[in-house]
Amino acid sequence: MTKELRPIPEPTPVSQPFWDGLSQHRILVQYSPSLARYVFYPRTLAPGTLADDLEWREIDGAGTLYTYTVARRPTGPPWADALPQLLAVVQWDAGPRISTELVEVDPSDIRIGMHVRPVFCDLPETGITLLKYRPA
């Protein structure tokens, strides 16, 4: 069986600024003035109100661990050689939650609620940077 490559996100006309930001190791997230809050993931209109006022702002990406799991079996063939997978949901101090992975941590040291900080993982020859997290 041929090894499956890890899926690489493909930026869209809607999300391009987010990915451009990550490639510069900056976190750009949409903000809706009428909602008075940040919005993630990128959209064309604000969720709930459909207000046409989303604008890109930079956040520092600091947050806390909302939840996680230690996947002992690969969630898909591309991760067969990447066990255990440390799948995480981080709640940004700025508000929204993001799906991510934890790095540079022993699984037994992971605690929900712990402070975490961004790790920018450049994927070679793709121009894509993934946003992962480690304990702060």
Place this chain on the structure above:
Amino acid sequence: MTGLRGEAAIVGIAELPAERRPTRPPLFTLDQYALLAKMVVEDAGVDPACINGLLTHGVAESAMFAPATLCEYLGLALDFGERVDLGGATSAGMVWRAAAAVELGVCDAALAVVPGSASLPQSQRSSPSGPNWYGASSNNYGSPQAEFEIPHGNVGQNAPYAQIAQRYAAEFGYDPAAVAKIAVDQRTNACAHPGAVFHGAPITIDDVLGSPMIADPIHMLETVMRVHGGAGVLIANADIARRSRHRPVWITGFGEHIAYKTPTYADDLMRTPIARAADKAFVMAGLSRSDVDAASIYDCYTITVLMSLEDAGFCAKGKGMSWITEHDLTHRGDFPLNTAGGQLSFGQAGMAGGMHHVVDGARQIMGRAGDTQVPDCNTAFVTGNGGIMSEQVALLMRGD
């Protein structure tokens, strides 16, 4: 409150025995649908000509126009054709849509049938498509999952459900033995239900906790076994119900709520959509939680059952684990739950897994549950659950 009047009933049921490896010859989903349709019509003892409604999740042979394709194939002209796309909540979602259509007079009798075997005839010309490990996630360009979930491996069912369970544990604590008891009690039920894939294979709490950890805190025996099967029901108006062979199972209440696609983006991950759906169902039916004689709760994982019991109002939030320990959830017990084994022990026949619970509830009210029959079973509560606890449906069924 407006809603169903309880004048549409499940009049026929069918569920194929669960098989780990198919012994039946491969059938296209069109033919699986036809077989199950024949079974529910014969079970009801009614003339197939009365059927003028049909609900489907879709057929593998046609990406589009599923109701019309089935209408033509079955030779049944339709006044109501519906496609329901709610994952594991599809079947329960079909039932209330059919009941509403019947009560409105849109149709007289409607098939709600879900093929459940992945064993399909294979073309000699084109090779079968490879296994789709994206599961319920879409890897199409522009899909939020393709961009923000799949690249991190946040895909499939095990890990996302485990993330919900971990958050639950952080907020309310976690008693692995209590959660494992759900699987154990359901296995007891499966051992009394011959169609179940794990019939004849009892387990203990130690077995569950000793099975391999899949994604913390979910053990293998807290996940479902994929099986080949299929299930369906026929829903009809009161005139047909009175002429049918079995005790009619009136649909008296329902609720449906869709909250998100991926748990990461839930407003409140710890209050699952069944809370709102169940409240609406009980109010509509004019029933209390204590009126329920048997429950069939969608059980893709034990954590789903735990949170559904709490959020549907059978026990207080965060108290489900002690509640489970204090109650006997077997068919002999004080809270009969998933009396045919549930998907954990009957097996999950793909999309038909949701219909397992509908059939389980209806079978109990019809009084046809054999060794697992709950005495004087007049009210059943049934749930469907799609995605990652993201879309859920509650049903209340009553016998006269």
